[in-house]
Amino acid sequence: MKDGIYRNTCPRNCYGTCGILSHVKNGKLIKVTGDPEHGYSKGSLCAKGYAFTQYVYSPNRIKYPMLQSPRGSGKWKRISWDEAYTIIASKMIDLNQRYGSNLASGYNKFSGNLGLLHYATEGMFNSIGPHTKPIGNPCALTGKLAMNRSFGESFSSVPEDMAGSKLIVLWGANPTVTNVHQMKFINEARSKGAKLVVIDPIFTQTAKKADLYIQIHPGTDRLLALGIAKLVIEKQQHSLEFLEEQTTGWPEYKEYLENQLTIDEVCKQTGVVVEALKELSELYGTIKPVATWAGLGVQRNSHGSESISAINSLAAVTGNLFLPNGGLYFMHFDVDDFPCALLNHKGPEHPMIPGPREVDISDFASSALQLSEPPLRLLWIASRNITQDHNLKAWVELFQKLELIVTVDLYMTKTAERSDIVLPAATHFEEEDLNVGYWHYWLSINQKAIPPYYEAKSDLQIARELTRKLNELSPEFSNFPADKEPIDWIKEELTSEIMASYGLTSYEDILKRPYKKNTLKAISEDWKNFRLLSTEGKKSEVSLYQGDSSGVDEYKLITPQSLLKIHSQYETLNWLNSTQDESCIELSTEAAQLNDINDQEKIEVYNDQGQIVGVAKINPHLPKNIILTHQAGNNPINQLIIQQNEEDVSTYFYDSIVYIKKWRESHV
Numbered sequence: 001m002k003d004g005i006y007r008n009t010c011p012r013n014c015y016g017t018c019g020i021l022s023h024v025k026n027g028k029l030i031k032v033t034g035d036p037e038h039g040y041s042k043g044s045l046c047a048k049g050y051a052f053t054q055y056v057y058s059p060n061r062i063k064y065p066m067l068q069s070p071r072g073s074g075k076w077k078r079i080s081w082d083e084a085y086t087i088i089a090s091k092m093i094d095l096n097q098r099y100g101s102n103l104a105s106g107y108n109k110f111s112g113n114l115g116l117l118h119y120a121t122e123g124m125f126n127s128i129g130p131h132t133k134p135i136g137n138p139c140a141l142t143g144k145l146a147m148n149r150s151f152g153e154s155f156s157s158v159p160e161d162m163a164g165s166k167l168i169v170l171w172g173a174n175p176t177v178t179n180v181h182q183m184k185f186i187n188e189a190r191s192k193g194a195k196l197v198v199i200d201p202i203f204t205q206t207a208k209k210a211d212l213y214i215q216i217h218p219g220t221d222r223l224l225a226l227g228i229a230k231l232v233i234e235k236q237q238h239s240l241e242f243l244e245e246q247t248t249g250w251p252e253y254k255e256y257l258e259n260q261l262t263i264d265e266v267c268k269q270t271g272v273v274v275e276a277l278k279e280l281s282e283l284y285g286t287i288k289p290v291a292t293w294a295g296l297g298v299q300r301n302s303h304g305s306e307s308i309s310a311i312n313s314l315a316a317v318t319g320n321l322f323l324p325n326g327g328l329y330f331m332h333f334d335v336d337d338f339p340c341a342l343l344n345h346k347g348p349e350h351p352m353i354p355g356p357r358e359v360d361i362s363d364f365a366s367s368a369l370q371l372s373e374p375p376l377r378l379l380w381i382a383s384r385n386i387t388q389d390h391n392l393k394a395w396v397e398l399f400q401k402l403e404l405i406v407t408v409d410l411y412m413t414k415t416a417e418r419s420d421i422v423l424p425a426a427t428h429f430e431e432e433d434l435n436v437g438y439w440h441y442w443l444s445i446n447q448k449a450i451p452p453y454y455e456a457k458s459d460l461q462i463a464r465e466l467t468r469k470l471n472e473l474s475p476e477f478s479n480f481p482a483d484k485e486p487i488d489w490i491k492e493e494l495t496s497e498i499m500a501s502y503g504l505t506s507y508e509d510i511l512k513r514p515y516k517k518n519t520l521k522a523i524s525e526d527w528k529n530f531r532l533l534s535t536e537g538k539k540s541e542v543s544l545y546q547g548d549s550s551g552v553d554e555y556k557l558i559t560p561q562s563l564l565k566i567h568s569q570y571e572t573l574n575w576l577n578s579t580q581d582e583s584c585i586e587l588s589t590e591a592a593q594l595n596d597i598n599d600q601e602k603i604e605v606y607n608d609q610g611q612i613v614g615v616a617k618i619n620p621h622l623p624k625n626i627i628l629t630h631q632a633g634n635n636p637i638n639q640l641i642i643q644q645n646e647e648d649v650s651t652y653f654y655d656s657i658v659y660i661k662k663w664r665e666s667h668v
């Protein structure tokens, strides 16, 4: 590896997908800076990005493949890669012989690294024929389905364009914490006079900066959006021509707002006072263009899907959907336009089994427990920390049933600690990749800048080497193209269509700078396919918000993202986080009084799933029946989170109910 400056891309599950310049000396990453050629991140990174030199060389990184025996004992032994592959491949072959297929082998993978070459895990499993795989998306599926319902496809406006908006309305998004780069564009708009509105049950860091903050009862955004639309229509401020000619469902929607929905009901259920409702509807009705952001926070409850549809509909009613610098923000799935050759790698057919066995990732552990003929016996976990899932009890049970658990990670996570084998994953500086954003529309390369840390390997390299071992022990077990180099996979993604849509003329172009998509889907005036929120069956409004009626000793648990972590990542990096033994549990002044709890006192948060002990922090801005705490940590809060509605494929992290008490009470 030569000294110099390399181009990397932050592969985290984050809006930024930032361009990085990696400064390498004597084979070491000595500094990272933002890539000024990246038109979204524009030469800067967040604190987590600047801490990458510590992330790469942290002594906490896993250095070698390791075997734990017995599982969970903490007794780890260093093994060679060859030994690791032999154990894993032998088990896969053994399971295949036992059950006549590979359905007993499966994986769980989510969002540790979103680079296209990280689909190697999926490709590796595809290449053994039918196996058990996760489907779905625990982060954004509810919203994605709602967007598809509104627009007929995924849609999200261009984030740089927010800088030209006159009014920016954030529904359940907290960019000061989760999307720091977007604040540049928001601040630019505000410096030109734009107003910022934040709608959130929590008085967040972003809410603090807003011109208007609306504290809404969680799960009731649908009613607020409908209430605003009602007032806008009453004042004749709506975009009638667009609604009549280019949308579906206008007569029913209008009839519902005029005759069924009362502002009293909206105020009662959302907890928003009528003055605030009127102020926001005045802003929506009189200012153009308005950028509306239907945030991911809105869709983490069982009313989320309808709320997203209602927010989209409000943007349509006010005629902002197709206005330049207006629009609708959620996230996009343009990665699906790429061949995703590893993800779509076709494996050998099985004479009896038509395809892989799919398990909903939002209910993976409890669904996997139900599998029979054959049961799931081997689980490969990559880019995933199961403490981020809900229903951790089911995971404990599933782990007991598994014969082999392999976790590929960079750090000894709670998931790795419960595995038989851990394999050390490379950082993005130690591997090649190609990255597409899900918020902005930039494509960027990730070059191999430094040699791997100790014996770390990329997920793609692991797929190649495991394939060779499988085929050595059982010829033709896998058809994974093990000889194909990372650069070949990257070039395969850059088809002539993709190159044209990003304005690339050759592969070499992408080595020089990131490229922005030039064929953006714009909602134009001749675009005729918007579907308004269906109000069918909504004649009598059910109570969306139970918080007030069901007594104040019951609390909704809200567990949003933290500034210096990505979910459970970066916890052990002391440039960013200090390891805390106990979680900080925020509660309202009313809840503290009711339960006789003082600030900084130890408290217990519990429900039928378990209990967590934490340190109380009284937050005078918190609604009385919300408990606010952050994800992951030593004693992960997700122990208390469980899916309420088993039929549903979405994950409602913010629907859980908890109780609180002074900690000592449970020990008297």
Ligand SMILES: Nc1nc2c(c(=O)[nH]1)N[C@H]1C(S)=C(S)[C@@H](COP(=O)(O)OP(=O)(O)OC[C@H]3O[C@@H](n4cnc5c(=O)[nH]c(N)nc54)[C@H](O)[C@@H]3O)O[C@H]1N2
Pocket: 013, 014, 015, 139, 171, 172, 173, 174, 175, 177, 178, 179, 199, 200, 201, 202, 204, 216, 217, 218, 219, 220, 221, 295, 296, 297, 298, 300, 301, 558, 559, 560, 561, 562, 563, 564, 565, 566, 567, 654
């Ligand atoms: N620093 C940092 N950045 C991140 C991440 C991280 O872990 N750390 N994670 C990344 C990922 S994967 C994601 S998905 C995004 C998430 O990005 P955001 O959507 O911005 O973040 P969340 O914290 O999920 O939720 C946003 C807000 O929704 C509010 N909220 C909760 N329920 C409701 C409701 O019913 N109505 C309304 N109006 N608001 C509600 C919460 O109080 C919260 O303030 O962030 C990404 N960026």
Ligand SMILES: Nc1nc2c(c(=O)[nH]1)N[C@H]1C(S)=C(S)[C@@H](COP(=O)(O)OP(=O)(O)OC[C@H]3O[C@@H](n4cnc5c(=O)[nH]c(N)nc54)[C@H](O)[C@@H]3O)O[C@H]1N2
Pocket: 013, 110, 111, 112, 113, 118, 138, 139, 140, 381, 382, 383, 384, 385, 386, 388, 389, 408, 409, 410, 411, 413, 425, 426, 427, 459, 559, 560, 561, 566, 567, 568, 569, 631, 637, 638, 641, 653
């Ligand atoms: N309570 C609560 N729970 C939540 C949420 C919430 O708001 N509240 N949010 C949900 C959301 S939005 C999301 S997106 C999910 C996130 O769920 P996950 O994606 O499971 O979360 P992470 O903690 O980011 O775990 C990713 C793991 O991948 C590892 N990793 C990083 N790079 C690589 C790599 O190149 N190869 C391999 N093999 N591993 C790698 C990291 O070290 C880390 O351990 O969490 C969800 N869970």
Ligand code: SF4
Pocket: 010, 011, 012, 014, 015, 016, 017, 018, 041, 045, 046, 047, 048, 049, 050, 180, 181, 566
């Ligand atoms: S975590 Fe997000 S904002 Fe920070 S460097 Fe990575 S992509 Fe950029």
Ligand SMILES: [Mo]
Pocket: 013, 139, 140
């Ligand atoms: Mo997410």
